Amino acid sequence: MGKFFGDWNTQYKGYNSNVRLFLLSSILGHIGMGIFMIIYNYYIRELGFDEQVNGKVIAMTATAQAIMLLPAGILSDRIGRKKVIFIGGLLSAIVFLSRAIFVEESLLLTAAFLSGIFMAFIQVSTIPLLAENSNEKQRVHLFSFNFAIMMVASVIGNMLGGSLSDGLQTFLSLDGVTSIRITLIIGALFFFSSLIPIVKIRERKKTVTEVKERKSYLHLLKTNKGVKIILLFAVAQLIIGFGSGLVIPYLNLYFTDRFEVSKSLVGVILSLGQAMTAVAMLIGPLVVSRFGEVRAVVILQLSSIPFLLLTAFTENLLFAVLGFLFRQALMNAGNPIQMSLMMRSVDDSMKGLANSVGQMVFSLGWAVMGPVSTGIVMLYGSYYGYAYVFSITAALYVIGSVYFFLVFRNVDKQKVEEVSITTKPAG
Numbered sequence: 001m002g003k004f005f006g007d008w009n010t011q012y013k014g015y016n017s018n019v020r021l022f023l024l025s026s027i028l029g030h031i032g033m034g035i036f037m038i039i040y041n042y043y044i045r046e047l048g049f050d051e052q053v054n055g056k057v058i059a060m061t062a063t064a065q066a067i068m069l070l071p072a073g074i075l076s077d078r079i080g081r082k083k084v085i086f087i088g089g090l091l092s093a094i095v096f097l098s099r100a101i102f103v104e105e106s107l108l109l110t111a112a113f114l115s116g117i118f119m120a121f122i123q124v125s126t127i128p129l130l131a132e133n134s135n136e137k138q139r140v141h142l143f144s145f146n147f148a149i150m151m152v153a154s155v156i157g158n159m160l161g162g163s164l165s166d167g168l169q170t171f172l173s174l175d176g177v178t179s180i181r182i183t184l185i186i187g188a189l190f191f192f193s194s195l196i197p198i199v200k201i202r203e204r205k206k207t208v209t210e211v212k213e214r215k216s217y218l219h220l221l222k223t224n225k226g227v228k229i230i231l232l233f234a235v236a237q238l239i240i241g242f243g244s245g246l247v248i249p250y251l252n253l254y255f256t257d258r259f260e261v262s263k264s265l266v267g268v269i270l271s272l273g274q275a276m277t278a279v280a281m282l283i284g285p286l287v288v289s290r291f292g293e294v295r296a297v298v299i300l301q302l303s304s305i306p307f308l309l310l311t312a313f314t315e316n317l318l319f320a321v322l323g324f325l326f327r328q329a330l331m332n333a334g335n336p337i338q339m340s341l342m343m344r345s346v347d348d349s350m351k352g353l354a355n356s357v358g359q360m361v362f363s364l365g366w367a368v369m370g371p372v373s374t375g376i377v378m379l380y381g382s383y384y385g386y387a388y389v390f391s392i393t394a395a396l397y398v399i400g401s402v403y404f405f406l407v408f409r410n411v412d413k414q415k416v417e418e419v420s421i422t423t424k425p426a427g
Contacts, residue, residue: 015142018133018201022126025197026146027153029089029122032190034157034274036096038267039165039183041252046176047103051253055374057112058249062366064116065123069363073124073356081129081352082203086195088121093191100184116363123359128351131343139343140288143336144281151278151332155271161187162267229345230354233338236404237358241365243396246373246389247308249366251324257382259317269321273328280333287333293341294408297334301401304330305394312390315383331397341408 015023044054076084095118099111127143134142161183168179247254251273255266280300287296307330310323339355346354377385 012145014138016133018203019130019142021197021201022129022133023146023149025089025194026126026149027194028197029191029194030150030153031157031160032093032096032187032192032194034154034271035161035164035187035190036099036157036184037154038158038161038252038270039180039187039263040099041250042165042263043100043177043180043184044108046180049105051374051378052371053105053108054250054253055371056109058245058370059367060109060112061116061119062245062363062370064113065120065363066116066360066367068117068120069124069356069360070353072120073352073354076121076125076128076352076356077350080203081125081132082198082201084121084125085129086198088118088125089191089195089198091118092122093188093195096188096191097185100181100188120356120359124352124356127339127343127355131351136344140285140293140337140340143339144284147332147336148278148281151274151281155274155278157187157190158267158271158274160267162262162264166262166264229342230350230357232407233342233354234357234361236338236400236407238361238365239396239400239403241362242369243365243393243400244362245366245369246396247393249370250373250377253377254386255317255320257377258315258386259320261317269324272321273325276325276329277332280329281336284333284337288337293337294405297337298401298405300330300334301397301404304328305397308390308394308397312387312394 040057041054044057072084072088092115095111095114099108099115102108102111126146130142130146131139164183164186165179168174168182169176172179174182251270252263252266255261255269256263261269284296284300287300290296291299304327307323307325307327311320311327314320314323342354342358343351373389376389379385380388
């Protein structure tokens with residue numbers, strides 16, 4: 001155990017100041033996001049809207065992300081990661097604040113759409129910024145560390161969101177809408193504070209020679225450099241995104257509807273899920289060292305399926321929580337491994353594009369499946385409705401994992417420039 005923590009401590013000390021500043025920003029931003037995401041579904045309910053509006057909000061956000069991620073990735077490659085992250089962060093914070101105030105359905109949907117657009121700027125630039133401020137040996141650890149920090153910060157945000165809302169309602173006798181609105185505003189303020197470290201990041205300006213030598217997207221497309229692997233990754237992300245979009249946005253409603261637990265307890269449960277994920281992501285590099293990157297991703301993802309099915313069918317809260325915790329940790333632990341694999345596979349001038357394509361198709365999955373999920377639950381009720389959507393998600397996760405293995409099993413561990421497909425993918 002001492003060696004494990006010593007290894008991570010050594011890794012952290014090797015990160016430059018830009019990485020450390022970004023990690024601080026990530027902590028503050030994800031506390032705010034954790035507060036917002038745990039409580040916003042309840043806000044819509046408290047305003048008197050049905051589950052279809054919740055589905056529309058998720059779909060609008062995901063649709064906007066799917067539309068904007070590709071242009072944002074290209075913009076990130078052109079003007080720099082810091083500028084794009086700051087612009088996206090500032091505009092996102094403003095929209096989060098407005099979402100805590102709006103009460104009309106049309107305004108809620110408009111704000112959700114704008115959130116998706118502006119968050120896309122941050123999403124596409126994060127991984128490339130970390131990749132450009134680290135070397136190849138650091139990246140699996142760094143990406144895992146970044147994801148772990150996101151999870152821990154989300155834990156804090158989830159717990160704050162649930163407890164603040166219930167606390168304001170209980171101790172200050174505020175009505176449901178007001179208590180949730182104040183909580184959402186606090187979340188937005190955390191997001192504003194995350195911009196301060198971003199301002200201090202020093203992005204190296206490209207020299208005249210580097211600018212002249214930088215290849216255009218058209219040239220890279222013609223030479224097929226990195227394009228093949230980007231597209232193959234995109235298909236894997238699309239399949240997983242369809243499954244994720246059925247379940248993940250509504251986990252808080254699942255626990256409330258099936259087990260009638262309080263918002264505070266839901267906050268604690270989801271926080272524990274984020275904490276478990278953080279631990280799993282820190283262990284991820286050890287799995288990579290034993291099995292290799294591709295097999296590590298597949299093993300982690302397939303291991304999550306039994307726990308997902310347990311959550312789908314149990315009527316016992318303890319089993320539901322245990323199933324959720326292990327599914328959350330195992331399924332997400334492979335994400336930084338995949339990101340490291342992708343970043344090593346493409347030209348520096350296409351890192352933003354590569355990240356944006358993957359995120360875009362994942363968001364497309366959420367956009368398509370969000371309304372489907374709420375429709376199934378409304379039609380079949382809180383038991384069979386969630387059982388069906390969780391089961392469909394399990395099937396999609398299996399297909400996505402098998403596809404990933406079949407397509408990438410022949411990828412050389414040291415140099416990922418050629419992808420040999422000896423068997424056609426199952427999905």
